[in-house]
Amino acid sequence: MTVTALPAVTAERESELLASVPTGLLINGEWRPAASGKTFEVEDPATGKVLLSIADAGPEDGAAALDAAAAAQESWANVPPRERGEILRRAFELVTERAEDFALLMTLEMGKPLAEARGEVTYGAEFLRWFSEEAVRAFGRYSVSPDGKSRLLVTKKPVGPCLLITPWNFPLAMATRKVAPAVAAGCTMVLKSANLTPLTSQLFASVMMEAGLPAGVLNVIPTSTAGATTGPLIKDSRLRKLSFTGSTEVGRRLLSDASETVLRTSMELGGNAPFVVFEDADLDAAVAGAMLAKLRNMGEACTAANRFIVHESVADEFAEKFAARMAEMTTARGTEENSKVGPLIDAKSRNKVHELVSDAVASGARAVLGGAPVDGPGYFYQPTILAGVAEGTRILSEEIFGPVAPITTFGTEEEAIRLANNTEYGLVAYVFTRDLNRGLRMGEKLETGMLGLNAGVISNAAAPFGGVKQSGLGREGGLEGIEEYLYTQYIGIADPYAG
Numbered sequence: 100m101t102v103t104a105l106p107a108v109t110a111e112r113e114s115e116l117l118a119s120v121p122t123g124l125l126i127n128g129e130w131r132p133a134a135s136g137k138t139f140e141v142e143d144p145a146t147g148k149v150l151l152s153i154a155d156a157g158p159e160d161g162a163a164a165l166d167a168a169a170a171a172q173e174s175w176a177n178v179p180p181r182e183r184g185e186i187l188r189r190a191f192e193l194v195t196e197r198a199e200d201f202a203l204l205m206t207l208e209m210g211k212p213l214a215e216a217r218g219e220v221t222y223g224a225e226f227l228r229w230f231s232e233e234a235v236r237a238f239g240r241y242s243v244s245p246d247g248k249s250r251l252l253v254t255k256k257p258v259g260p261c262l263l264i265t266p267w268n269f270p271l272a273m274a275t276r277k278v279a280p281a282v283a284a285g286c287t288m289v290l291k292s293a294n295l296t297p298l299t300s301q302l303f304a305s306v307m308m309e310a311g312l313p314a315g316v317l318n319v320i321p322t323s324t325a326g327a328t329t330g331p332l333i334k335d336s337r338l339r340k341l342s343f344t345g346s347t348e349v350g351r352r353l354l355s356d357a358s359e360t361v362l363r364t365s366m367e368l369g370g371n372a373p374f375v376v377f378e379d380a381d382l383d384a385a386v387a388g389a390m391l392a393k394l395r396n397m398g399e400a401c402t403a404a405n406r407f408i409v410h411e412s413v414a415d416e417f418a419e420k421f422a423a424r425m426a427e428m429t430t431a432r433g434t435e436e437n438s439k440v441g442p443l444i445d446a447k448s449r450n451k452v453h454e455l456v457s458d459a460v461a462s463g464a465r466a467v468l469g470g471a472p473v474d475g476p477g478y479f480y481q482p483t484i485l486a487g488v489a490e491g492t493r494i495l496s497e498e499i500f501g502p503v504a505p506i507t508t509f510g511t512e513e514e515a516i517r518l519a520n521n522t523e524y525g526l527v528a529y530v531f532t533r534d535l536n537r538g539l540r541m542g543e544k545l546e547t548g549m550l551g552l553n554a555g556v557i558s559n560a561a562a563p564f565g566g567v568k569q570s571g572l573g574r575e576g577g578l579e580g581i582e583e584y585l586y587t588q589y590i591g592i593a594d595p596y597a598g
């Protein structure tokens with residue numbers, strides 16, 4: 100087997116890559132400056148240095164982007180599904196060919212270690228491949244009415260122009276998870292990328308154009324004024340769908356705005372995942388799962404385990420083993436070979452993490468490991484384990500979004516279920532047990548859209564991702580993902596045998 104060396108990350112390579120990123124707005128197939136001429140800066144969270152300045156869309160640009168999407172909708176919907184699928188397939192191949200560029204760009208703007216960024220490229224690209232295959236499967240049905248007197252024809256049609264709003268934490272995958280099904284369904288789009296990490300979307304959009312996407316189908320408007328720029332679009336009757344991934348707080352506000360035009364929405368919101376370890380679990384497997392569920396993306400994932408709920412008979416052993424593994428995790432800029440934990444996205448996020456940790460300690464929790472920011476440049480935080488966290492502590496009810504694992508204990512299965520469900524969120528839960536029946540019972544009792552059974556990461560392009568309660572509405576990926584971009588039309592047909 101030939102092993103190809105990965106390109107070394109030098110300052111020169113970083114500059115070359117950044118120079119290849121389009122810095123304009125993509126509107127109707129052309130990269131252009133913002134109407135106001137304004138730009139905003141994108142920073143490296145590991146150093147605080149400016150990586151690039153890019154065009155800063157305002158309301159006028161938002162309107163131009165929606166004009167382009169609305170104008171392209173009819174002709175795009177008429178493109179045969181196979182052709183739409185082939186564009187996605189080419190995009191999958193192009194992203195895969197440029198995997199190293201995408202990975203490095205994400206590491207630079209978001210901070211995750213390069214190895215993790217490579218994992219996100221694989222994950223993100225998979226949505227392009229999955230929906231390239233689903234494009235030709237938007238089936239309807241034809242049936243005889245129950246009384247036999249008419250025929251029922253049910254078809255699926257693209258919902259129309261969509262506004263896609265993405266967060267900063269998975270800069271590629273959160274974009275492909277929306278763009279790919281929208282393309283497959285025949286919808287045009289305005290993509291508003293996150294202002295903290297817009298560069299990956301810029302590169303991704305250029306790849307979509309290279310893959311053959313017609314002008315106007317995908318329009319991209321990075322902006323530092325999200326509300327002012329997208330607000331008018333949400334109220335515009337030409338917009339037919341809002342797909343949002345981000346915090347529950349912003350999601351709630353957008354849902355309220357969307358109610359004005361009864362706009363169809365998908366909401367992928369925050370989480371507060373319980374990670375339940377039963378006394379019969381394989382503890383080494385549980386610790387391996389905990390490392391993934393907690394440290395993936397430095398804990399900056401909606402799926403991150405936020406509360407470790409461990410049976411009292413194994414809690415000390417679990418904490419000890421978990422702390423030993425966490426202690427091996429080196430914090431360093433994601434481009435460094437030894438980096439296992441990159442910086443948090445910004446000072447505000449790091450301050451919030453530390454505030455939650457300090458509050459938990461003040462309320463009686465014990466820091467088994469870490470518990471403080473890392474001195475020096477960048478927004479690093481020490482991998483942290485807190486034991487003896489009492490019910491009702493703030494850290495158990497808010498998204499931590501950092502490498503911090505609070506451990507709390509339980510005695511009975513009923514208590515574990517009560518603690519796990521004791522949150523307004525319902526995205527994902529993790530359960531570790533050797534008893535399959537218990538695992539299935541937990542699946543039935545836990546109020547979450549997803550469950551990892553003896554698994555610390557379950558994200559998969561072929562599976563429906565999404566939550567219940569205040570974690571959101573709708574599903575992305577899987578067979579369900581394309582449905583979010585289709586509406587059902589029913590045509591009633593008179594009895595074909597009637598005279």
Ligand SMILES: NC(=O)c1ccc[n+]([C@@H]2O[C@H](COP(=O)([O-])OP(=O)(O)OC[C@H]3O[C@@H](n4cnc5c(N)ncnc54)[C@H](O)[C@@H]3O)[C@@H](O)[C@H]2O)c1
Nearest residue numbers: 265266267292293294325326345346349367368369370401
């Ligand atoms: N459920 C999921 O699939 C999923 C995936 C990733 C992240 N998340 C959640 O996202 C959050 C972290 O991401 P974030 O900090 O970028 O979230 P955020 O809600 O602050 O921002 C998300 C996006 O919304 C934009 N935005 C903010 N205010 C807006 C407004 N008034 N109008 C229009 N757009 C607006 C932002 O610019 C960004 O593009 C966490 O809560 C995390 O759990 C959820």
Ligand SMILES: O=CCCC(=O)O
Nearest residue numbers: 268399400401402558
């Ligand atoms: O942050 C949430 C998204 C994580 C994922 O898709 O696995």
